[in-house]
Amino acid sequence: MAERYDVLVIGAGPAGLAAASAAAAHGARVGLVDAQPRAGGQVWRHDVQHGVPALARRHAAAALENSNVTWLPQTRVVAAEAGGLLAEDAQRARHLEYGTLILATGARELLLPFPGWTLPGVTGAGGLQALAKQGWPLAGKRVVVAGSGPLLLATAASARRHGARVLAMFEQADRGTMIRFARGLWRWPARVVQAASLRAQLAGVPYRWGSVVTAAHGDDGLREVEVEEPHGRTRVACDYLAAGYGLVPNVELARMLGCRLESEGAHAHVCVDANQRTSVSNVYAVGETCGVGGRDSALIEGAIAGLAATGTTAGMARLQRRRRHARAFATHLREHFALAPHIRALAQPETLICRCEDVPLRALDGFADAREAKLATRCGMGPCQGRICGAALAEMGRFSFGSQRPPLFPARLETLASSMTEVAEPAT
Amino acid sequence: MTALVQLTVNGQAVEVVAGTSVAAAIAHADQAFRRSLSGERRSALCGMGVCFECRVTIDGVAQQQACMLPVRTGMRVVTDG
Amino acid sequence: MSGYDLIVVGAGIVGAACADCASAEGLKVAIVESGSVGAGVTAAGMGHLVAVDGLPAELALARYSLGLWESLKDLPGSEFSRCGTLWIARDDHDRAGIPDKLARLRAAGSQAEAVDASQLHELEPSLAPGLAGGVLVPGEAVVYPPAVARQLVKRACGRGATLLHARAVELGDHEVTLDDGERLAGAVLVATGCGLPQLLPELPLRLRKGHLVITDRYPGMVRHQLVHMHYTDSAHGETDSVAFNVQPRPTGQLLIGSSREYGSNTTEVSLPMVRRMLRCVFEFLPCLRQLDALRIWAGLRPASVDGLPYIGRVAGRRGIWVAAGHEGLGVTTAPGTARLFVDQFLGKPTVLDMAPYDPARVAT
Numbered sequence: 001m002a003e004r005y006d007v008l009v010i011g012a013g014p015a016g017l018a019a020a021s022a023a024a025a026h027g028a029r030v031g032l033v034d035a036q037p038r039a040g041g042q043v044w045r046h047d048v049q050h051g052v053p054a055l056a057r058r059h060a061a062a063a064l065e066n067s068n069v070t071w072l073p074q075t076r077v078v079a080a081e082a083g084g085l086l087a088e089d090a091q092r093a094r095h096l097e098y099g100t101l102i103l104a105t106g107a108r109e110l111l112l113p114f115p116g117w118t119l120p121g122v123t124g125a126g127g128l129q130a131l132a133k134q135g136w137p138l139a140g141k142r143v144v145v146a147g148s149g150p151l152l153l154a155t156a157a158s159a160r161r162h163g164a165r166v167l168a169m170f171e172q173a174d175r176g177t178m179i180r181f182a183r184g185l186w187r188w189p190a191r192v193v194q195a196a197s198l199r200a201q202l203a204g205v206p207y208r209w210g211s212v213v214t215a216a217h218g219d220d221g222l223r224e225v226e227v228e229e230p231h232g233r234t235r236v237a238c239d240y241l242a243a244g245y246g247l248v249p250n251v252e253l254a255r256m257l258g259c260r261l262e263s264e265g266a267h268a269h270v271c272v273d274a275n276q277r278t279s280v281s282n283v284y285a286v287g288e289t290c291g292v293g294g295r296d297s298a299l300i301e302g303a304i305a306g307l308a309a310t311g312t313t314a315g316m317a318r319l320q321r322r323r324r325h326a327r328a329f330a331t332h333l334r335e336h337f338a339l340a341p342h343i344r345a346l347a348q349p350e351t352l353i354c355r356c357e358d359v360p361l362r363a364l365d366g367f368a369d370a371r372e373a374k375l376a377t378r379c380g381m382g383p384c385q386g387r388i389c390g391a392a393l394a395e396m397g398r399f400s401f402g403s404q405r406p407p408l409f410p411a412r413l414e415t416l417a418s419s420m421t422e423v424a425e426p427a428t
Numbered sequence: 429m430t431a432l433v434q435l436t437v438n439g440q441a442v443e444v445v446a447g448t449s450v451a452a453a454i455a456h457a458d459q460a461f462r463r464s465l466s467g468e469r470r471s472a473l474c475g476m477g478v479c480f481e482c483r484v485t486i487d488g489v490a491q492q493q494a495c496m497l498p499v500r501t502g503m504r505v506v507t508d509g
Numbered sequence: 510m511s512g513y514d515l516i517v518v519g520a521g522i523v524g525a526a527c528a529d530c531a532s533a534e535g536l537k538v539a540i541v542e543s544g545s546v547g548a549g550v551t552a553a554g555m556g557h558l559v560a561v562d563g564l565p566a567e568l569a570l571a572r573y574s575l576g577l578w579e580s581l582k583d584l585p586g587s588e589f590s591r592c593g594t595l596w597i598a599r600d601d602h603d604r605a606g607i608p609d610k611l612a613r614l615r616a617a618g619s620q621a622e623a624v625d626a627s628q629l630h631e632l633e634p635s636l637a638p639g640l641a642g643g644v645l646v647p648g649e650a651v652v653y654p655p656a657v658a659r660q661l662v663k664r665a666c667g668r669g670a671t672l673l674h675a676r677a678v679e680l681g682d683h684e685v686t687l688d689d690g691e692r693l694a695g696a697v698l699v700a701t702g703c704g705l706p707q708l709l710p711e712l713p714l715r716l717r718k719g720h721l722v723i724t725d726r727y728p729g730m731v732r733h734q735l736v737h738m739h740y741t742d743s744a745h746g747e748t749d750s751v752a753f754n755v756q757p758r759p760t761g762q763l764l765i766g767s768s769r770e771y772g773s774n775t776t777e778v779s780l781p782m783v784r785r786m787l788r789c790v791f792e793f794l795p796c797l798r799q800l801d802a803l804r805i806w807a808g809l810r811p812a813s814v815d816g817l818p819y820i821g822r823v824a825g826r827r828g829i830w831v832a833a834g835h836e837g838l839g840v841t842t843a844p845g846t847a848r849l850f851v852d853q854f855l856g857k858p859t860v861l862d863m864a865p866y867d868p869a870r871v872a873t
Contacts, residue, residue, distance in 0.1 A: 035477055035496060036477075037496075037497070037498050042476060046447065048445050048447045048448050048452075079780060081780055086780070090497075108474065108476065108478045109474060109478075111473065111474065111479070118468055118470060119469075120460060120461075120469055120470065120471030121471065122473070123472065123473055123475065124473060124475070126474075126475070126476070127473055127474045127475040128475070129475070130474070130476050130495070131451065131452065131455075131472055131475040131495070134448065134449035134452050134475065134495065135444060135445060135447065135449060135452035135453070136449075136451065136472075136475075137455055220460075220469050221469070355464065355470070355479065355481065357465060358464050358465040368545065369545070371548060372545040375545070375547070375548055376655065376656070376659065381803070381804065382803070383483070383491070383725055383801070384479055384480045385803065385804070388473075388474075388478065388479050405778050405804070405805055405806060406778055406780065407802055407803075407804075407805065410491070410725060410801040410802065412798065412799060412800065412801060412802075413722070413765075413787055413791075413797050413798055413799075413800055413802055414791075414798035414799065416722070416780070416787055416802055417783075417787035417788050417791065418784075419784060465760075489799060490727060491726070491801055
């Protein structure tokens with residue numbers, strides 16, 4: 001049985017919530033889909049202990065409490081069919097038809113391989129935040145945070161708030177870059193305030209720049225990490241290493257729909273026009289999916305698409321100006337926190353590159369292209385469907401896995417066998 | 429007053445706040461998640477349903493991503509650790 | 510112009526096996542492959558090693574080849590897994606066909622035994638209740654064909670064969686011209702699978718699209734490769750069809766097939782066809798409904814005019830041979846095809862009568 005929506009929004013983070021509430025406010029019947037049980041995406045993930053910030057509550061309410069919005073939690077899009085999307089929730093297949101589609105599929109963390117990265121206790125930086133918010137016990141645990149950018153501060157603050165002992169923050173950017181970044185921040189006063197607040201929350205936690213965690217050690221779980229700092233190497237005993245090197249837009253659904261993608265650096269994002277429209281006529285994209293831009297651009301772009309989808313022009317120009325300013329912050333960030341080349345080379349030949357199939361990096365030597373490497377080594381053939389290893393390999397300047405066949409995520413066979421019309425089809 | 433949820437992880441009784449994920453409950457029980465192909469112990473990595481390292485068996489159904497599911501009363505979680 | 514005893518065009522499983530066999534006979538071999546070794550339909554199929562009793566000549570070739578597979582099973586990466594084959598009778602009508610099937614398989618040399626309904630469910634507890642019985646062939650196996658193709662080419666090169674990354678564009682008298690203009694002199698074996706019409710348009714070839722779905726790991730759920738008794742009705746039919754075929758991989762993943770359709774020459778996944786295939790599979794294995802699919806893909810089987818491959822010298826041409834058009838049996842019959850071809854090539858007697866595979870049979 002197909003469900004039909006005027007506007008179908010995929011992803012209920014800031015961008016998706018803004019799109020849904022804007023479209024619903026202008027009369028559209030909206031379907032809002034998210035794989036998580038609650039709305040908020042990553043940045044506004046519901047914290048079991050602390051809830052969500054007031055801003056998040058307001059935006060979630062604006063969408064979810066609007067009677068025009070149907071909330072579809074724990075629902076994942078699996079494939080695209082004529083005029084609609086095949087999805088599945090915890091129980092069954094859903095066939096979602098739409099007049100307009102808004103992709104707010106966000107971004108995932110860039111997880112780069114290094115010796116010991118598969119040990120229990122090694123997580124992403126955003127990963128540790130997500131785990132903390134969903135109730136992972138961190139009280140009293142020793143946490144090291146490493147990687148690049150303001151996400152480190154946010155992760156460290158989050159860990160501390162959940163009772164962890166944050167031993168240190170290791171930022172790979174050098175001191176000079178940090179100073180230049182800070183000097184340029186005046187254009188975004190809210191960011192200055194946020195940065196100052198985070199630093200205050202992290203008083204007493206050592207913050208080292210030009211520093212990289214080069215290896216994690218342990219037997220059954222993480223025991224200590226090895227750090228290369230400007231003045232030499234050290235080892236730090238810890239329970240968790242939260243290592244985050246940036247974000248990668250989730251473009252798989254866009255790619256499957258045939259939307260034009262563009263790469264800035266190693267990773268693709270969806271191309272959109274001034275109204276957030278993609279190259280496919282009734283498909284929009286907003287937020288991180290269009291390039292990592294942060295929460296503010298996500299909210300603005302969601303609103304733009306929600307308005308555009310309902311043919312509303314009022315307020316559009318102002319939103320577009322605000323978007324330029326918000327996106328400029330993302331550019332400022334990107335320019336200063338670009339990864340030092342040696343971070344892409346932390347992995348040793350024996351380091352696993354594909355965690356699903358346990359493929360070491362050296363196994364990929366000597367193959368001309370991604371397909372050949374995949375067939376010979378099974379790299380990318382596991383349940384993550386190349387999301388982790390593919391992003392890492394792209395960042396490392398090696399292959400990129402190209403095509404996008406269904407299913408978009410591992411999906412129940414029953415879902416794939418279900419039909420939009422529920423008319424009995426011949427079984428043989 | 430937050431509700432508490434009782435479940436079992438590898439037969440061990442665990443009690444957590446409602447809304448906690450199965451992955452977090454497994455961590456509360458100090459259990460591992462899965463064994464990789466070459467026998468390595470693995471635990472949650474991304475926390476957001478992308479890496480598939482946190483797969484466990486829940487109420488008899490295998491390959492469930494623990495970080496994507498909130499706990500339910502009486503849930504039986506079996507891990508491969 | 511470089512000279513060889515044999516130039517093998519196409520390094521799928523069939524071409525690779527032929528190059529390996531020819532080089533073992535001391536022939537100076539060149540292998541011409543425009544893509545990667547074993548990355549065409551060889552990589553898209555199920556890798557099942559099954560004696561299929563559709564046509565007598567098909568069964569004979571398969572049985573002969575399965576014997577030769579025993580010497581390939583230890584190739585690195587082959588993932589040879591002797592899970593056995595279980596042909597399944599759904600109902601009384603299917604069951605009535607068991608004695609004949611048993612007789613055919615045994616006559617061709619397969620160790621086969623009939624199983625009744627309760628034995629069937631003992632062998633495969635996951636099967637739907639109420640199935641009538643079947644035929645068990647315990648000695649049959651599954652492999653990972655791309656790895657085998659790579660190893661066979663590696664073995665050939667170890668004996669002095671040359672692997673050229675190029676596309677053959679034109680055949681001449683004991684020669685082939687490549688896309689960069691280079692000409693290679695020698696007898697030519699065309700083993701290009703779906704690419705056959707580009708070099709030998711006189712040999713009719715149709716592309717028969719098939720879909721496969723692979724699941725996550727569920728060790729022990731299925732123990733044998735499972736095939737419907739009348740699978741070959743689909744294989745030898747003309748209409749779009751599905752036929753039950755599920756295979757346990759050594760990883761514990763289940764590989765699910767099969768579908769057949771003419772009229773499509775792309776490997777784009779058709780969800781309606783996948784749907785049809787899965788509904789068919791659920792009738793035999795209802796427990797599969799709750800399992801997760803990781804990947805779906807489609808491949809194009811190179812289908813000859815009559816369901817039998819073309820193996821032998823190409824009439825009307827000089828120094829040109831063919832080993833192609835194996836439809837869904839390329840992996841099973843690769844070493845058999847190679848041995849038969851090389852024996853013919855060297856003027857030795859062949860174990861099988863080659864008339865059914867003679868490319869000249871298509872002449873009108």
